[in-house]
Amino acid sequence: MRYEAPTTVDAAVEFLASQSGDCHMLAGGTDLLVKLRSEMIEPDAILDIKRIEGMKDITAENGGWRIGAAVSGAEMNEHEALCAAWPGVVEAVGLIGSTQIQGRATLAGNLCNGSPAADSVPAMLAADAIVRIAGPGGVRDVPVGEIPEGPGKTSLKANEFIASIFLPERPARSSDAYLRFIPRTEMDIAVVGCGVSLQLDESGKVARARVALGAVGPKVTLVPEAATAIEGSTLDDAAQAALTAACTSAASPIDDKRGTIAFRKHVAGVLGRRAAKIAFERAGGAA
Amino acid sequence: MALDDRSKTRDFKVIGTRPVRPDGIDKVTGRAKFGADATAPGMLTGRVLRSPHPHARIRRIDASKAEALPGVKAVVTRADFGEVPEDVFDILDNCMAGEKALYDGHAVAAVAASSPAVAKRAAKLIEVEYEPLPHVTDVDEAMKPEAPALHEGRTEETVPEGMSPNVISRVQFGHGDIEAGLAQADRVVERTYRTAATHQGYIEPHACLASMGPDGQADLWCCTQGHYLVRNTCAAILGMEQGQLRVTASEIGGGFGGKTTVFLEPVALALSRKAGRPVKMVMSRSEVLRASGPTASSSVDVRIGMTKDGRITAGFAELRYQGGAYPGSPVDMGSMSAFAPYDLENVRTVGWDIVTNRPKQAAYRAPGAPMAAFAVESAIDELAKGFGLDPLEVRLKNGADEGTKASYGPTYPAIGLMATLEAAKSHPHWSAPLGKGQGRGVACGFWFNFGGDTCVSLNITPDGTVTVSEGNPDIGGSRASMTMMAAEELGIPYDQVRTIIADTGSLGQNEVTDGSRVTFAVGLATIEAARNAKREMCRRAAMVWGIDEEAVVWEDGAARPSGPNAGEHPPMTLAEIAAIASNTGGPIAGHYEVNAEGAGVSFATHMVDVEVDRDTGATKILRYTVFQDAGKAVHPSYVEGQFQGGAVQGIGWALNEEYIYGDDGVLQNPGFLDYRVPVASDLPMIDTVILEIPNPGHPYGVRGVGETSIVPPLAAIANAVSEAAGVRMTDLPMSPPRILAAIENG
Incomplete structure (x- = not known):
């Protein structure tokens, strides 16, 4: 097994192009090392992107924030301006693993792992994050929703990797939130996850919302009906009930060791309601 | 061993205090050696191949491709174990499947190789031909007459005819007349309750290092709750004399009962015997959960x-x-x-x-x-x-006390429920x-508690410190508690005593660490070993003073003359007696061997x-x-x-x-x-x-x-x-x- 740690994007792309076998990307490694140790994968090569310039940076850009692919959850949670702008995305990343894992785990890695239960992905989808992908033709930007394709599958090509993730400028009177359900209080994988990002108009009504669900389908999905349910409302009981019903209805989970279909559908509604209330309050809304 | 009369009222000096645990520094600094920390020159890595089927007849095992792989030094299957005594047959069959694989994860073969990577490749090259059989994992389903049967002929006489062969035995306890009692009730609750199988969840996976020489002498280092049990079980399975196998227990990262049997150890010994090299085996967490021993x-x-x-x-x-x-x-x-x-x-x-x-x-x-x-x-x-x-009042009203005839037979002495x-x-x-x-x-809740075979050796060093050797791995603080009981009994400070866990060659038989027995039984033996050492020290002091040994008592860490004819002699401390031991008859030690009863x-x-x-x-x-x-x-x-x-x-x-x-x-x-x-x-x-x-x-x-x-x-x-x-x-x-x-x- 070959290990490569280039220092430029071009060198990394070149190395990927030269690989015919199974090459895995290493940023934080919190998924990769588990798979290696549990013998789920036997890679021919590992490409470590941590030494590439910019990969560890959180940079202000056009009023938004660009987050390098090797930035850890702990670094994001210690970045005050980022926390103020996108509290939902940051809290979602912060839920992954333990304190030790937080020192390593990355937003990009969580996305690339392709898990429908990835905590940060519903939050990023609600936030309308843009993913910058490096490949043989240079870089290209795609909406985060286009990356997941199914459990363990992404739309990234074998010769591409994620270089950074961009969270757009936060409008006035807006905020976001992420909640997940796990049977424990930490060190667990979402049975249901829900990210909500919303903006209020000057009268305090929800002007625009994005609601995304995780772990209740083959990939993280946006639920436009849930957004519609609360747009134009002050998140009154009727709007909350409609949001709850929309989330429950949109969830298409499986029965497995982590939860039943009925349980997941029900909890999707509960979390949608609870996350929306948090985002609403953070945006300055008053019920 | 009766409660000392004076223990009811005595002022303990060490017992009841909270000194620093003697294993603490090693465990927080990483110096402590756990099961997977053992190494030996020329050591090989052992790896188990496990059944992917919950129930399957093993038609054929062909290890020739694995054996041909460079770096592979031995492959063992059940064929490498001979006939074994009946009382260890199931243990062997669980460690290495015979005719059938009986659960997902059941060991069917094992390999020893020069590196973990080679062992992993080799395990994949072992060809096993299975005939999958119907299976059953639920307890109520398994009792049904039509359920797939795991064994034939294992049913005991207590089981009525016509039940599934999966029903092995029936037990019954109690007294009185249930129907008459229920007739007196104002209300009867009748329900069925179910619990899932759970695992002890110890942090440290099973691990061992086995080394058997061509002369048949073997050493085994392992993580266990009872290395004497490991010795006896492995010796029986491998056809060895117990004295030829020395087992040393590592520090233990939890057991909770789950390390009171063997899983890897006989396999590692068999691999070492075949390869002529030391073999180390460490379970992954997945192996621990699939193939160690959860509860029912x-x-x-x-x-x-x-x-x-x-x-x-x-x-x-x-x-x-x-x-x-x-x-x-x-x-x-x-x-x-x-x-x-x-x-x-x-x-x-x-x-x-x-x-x-x-x-x-x-x-x-x-x-x-x-x-x-x-x-x-x-x-x-x-x-x-x-x-x-009030649920507490109801329990107080019906609770057992001294003199109650217990539902399982005995009459309770003084107990603490109330x-x-x-x-x-x-x-x-x-x-x-x-x-x-x-x-x-x-x-x-209630538990029986247990005593059992116990052997302790307490040695006085020439400089007057004390070492205690016990034969039970320290799983719940036994080094601290034995040290405390020895110090209490000898009348010396806690830090003047060090307790170690001796290997199987150093002490007589010790029951496995189970039944919450160690602080009770090993503690009792430690106290008696200390008393034997005190008697010997009193005898040495009597010899020095030229008086009868009956005229010497042990108080506050020193021998003192006592009684009308003892005469005036300054007390001799433990250190003073130790310093001249060589001139008064040689080294001083106290031993105690017992099958401890009265656990309480x-x-x-x-x-x-x-x-x-x-x-x-x-x-x-x-x-x-x-x-x-x-x-x-x-x-x-x-x-x-x-x-x-x-x-x-x-x-x-x-x-x-x-x-x-x-x-x-x-x-x-x-x-x-x-x-x-x-x-x-x-x-x-x-x-x-x-x-x-x-x-x-x-x-x-x-x-x-x-x-x-x-x-x-x-x-x-x-x-x-x-x-x-x-x-x-x-x-x-x-x-x-x-x-x-x-x-x-x-």
Whole structure:
């Protein structure tokens, strides 16, 4: 097994192009090392992107924030301006693993792992994050929703990797939130996850919302009906009930060791309601 | 060994204090050597090939391709083991399958190779031809006559004809007339309770290093709760004399009963014998969960009758435990302990031992008792609450005390159940207000405790320090407690004594660390070894002084003349006697060998507050208090740790832990992600109240404390959750989907 740690994007792309076998990307490694140790994968090569310039940076850009692919959850949670702008995305990343894992785990890695239960992905989808992908033709930007394709599958090509993730400028009177359900209080994988990002108009009504669900389908999905349910409302009981019903209805989970279909559908509604209330309050809304 | 008269009133100097644990620094600095830390020159890596089928006939094993791989030094299958004595046949068959693989993860072959990578490749090259057979993993399903049968001809005479061959044995305990008792009741609760199989969840996976020479002498280093048991079992399986196999126990990262048997050790020895090199084997977490010994799952029918003033008129329980692929589930102990906390005129339990296509169960902290207590204590709670009675008062009204004829036969000497109930009743926790969506539960628990074969050697060094050698791995603080008891008895400071865990070549037979026996039995032996050493030191002082040895007593760490004709002599301290030992007859030591009896049964009462989220079915443990009789707490911090640890394991068992098998009979959650033990943030500080009702069978009154604490929590939590959720929960674990479904179904 070959290990490569280039220092430029071009060198990394070149190395990927030269690989015919199974090459895995290493940023934080919190998924990769588990798979290696549990013998789920036997890679021919590992490409470590941590030494590439910019990969560890959180940079202000056009009023938004660009987050390098090797930035850890702990670094994001210690970045005050980022926390103020996108509290939902940051809290979602912060839920992954333990304190030790937080020192390593990355937003990009969580996305690339392709898990429908990835905590940060519903939050990023609600936030309308843009993913910058490096490949043989240079870089290209795609909406985060286009990356997941199914459990363990992404739309990234074998010769591409994620270089950074961009969270757009936060409008006035807006905020976001992420909640997940796990049977424990930490060190667990979402049975249901829900990210909500919303903006209020000057009268305090929800002007625009994005609601995304995780772990209740083959990939993280946006639920436009849930957004519609609360747009134009002050998140009154009727709007909350409609949001709850929309989330429950949109969830298409499986029965497995982590939860039943009925349980997941029900909890999707509960979390949608609870996350929306948090985002609403953070945006300055008053019920 | 009777309680010393003066122990009831004496002022202990060391016992009851909280000195720094002697293994602490090593464990927090990483210097401690655990099972996987053993190494030897020329060491090979061993790896087990495991069955992917829950039940399959093994048609053929062809290891030729693996053996041809460079770096492979040996492959063993069952054919490499000879005929073995009947009492270890199942143990061998569990370590290395014979005709059939009986569960997902059952070992079918093993390889020793020059590196882990080669061993892994080699294992894949071993060809096994399986004939898959129908399987069964559920205890009630396995009892049905049409269920797939694991074994033929293993059924005992106690089982009526016509039942499935998976039903191995039936036990029965009790006295009185159940139907007559139930007829006196104002209400009878009749329910079925179920618990899932759970794993001890010890942090350290099984690991060992085996080295056998061409002369047949062998050494084995391993992580175990009893290296003497490992020695005897492995010697029997490998056809060795016990004296030719020396076993050294490593530090142990938890066991809770799960390390009271062997899994890797005979295989590592067989590989070493064949390869002529030391072989190290370490289980992965997945292997631990698939192929070590979780406890039984259970299905229990209960009928209990109560009068409206809270008197239990009759108690009946029928318990069905599956203990995996081999006979020996702890249903006997479940049946004995189910009603043990109560003084009942009419009581009966019937227990069935069932086999299924799951790993062979091993002991888990008070094996068999928690499931039985869950059923009985839930039913008692339901009756008490149904009559509007205080559940503690109901237990006080029916509780066992000195002189009670226990449901399993004996008549109790002085016991501590009532003391724990009284302490619970007067504790501020019991009267604290509860909020909306919250519930409080209480339950009692019992455990037998055990003594057994024990051998201790206490040596006085020339400079007057003391070393104690015991033969039980230090799993719950035994080095600290033996050091304390030796220091107390000798009248010297704690830090003048060091206790080590000796290998099997250094002491006589020692029973495995089980039955909460070590602080009691090894403690008793340590005290007696110290007394023997004191007698010898008094004899040496008498020799120096030229007086009769009967005229010398030992007080405050020194020999002193005593009695009318002893004369005036300044005391001789332990160090002074040690310094001249060579001139007074040679080294001084004290020994003690005993099959310790009088362990003293143990009782606890637990109280827990929970909050149930009615939208998600999630349960939060808000407050938890353990009340338990310790007889005499040698090192109270360790005692509290045992109380807390049992409660926490019980919380896991009650709320989230379970072995989940798919329809394919394969374990779906062989890892700590989906086998959910509680994490620190799930728990409040577990409060503890130590009661001290001296055990009449120990010089200082010590009782074992390690196991009782896991007996009450399942029921205490279920009683609290049932109150908070407004619906009676009868199946464990009370996972969020199960609670939510119960709330929705009313």
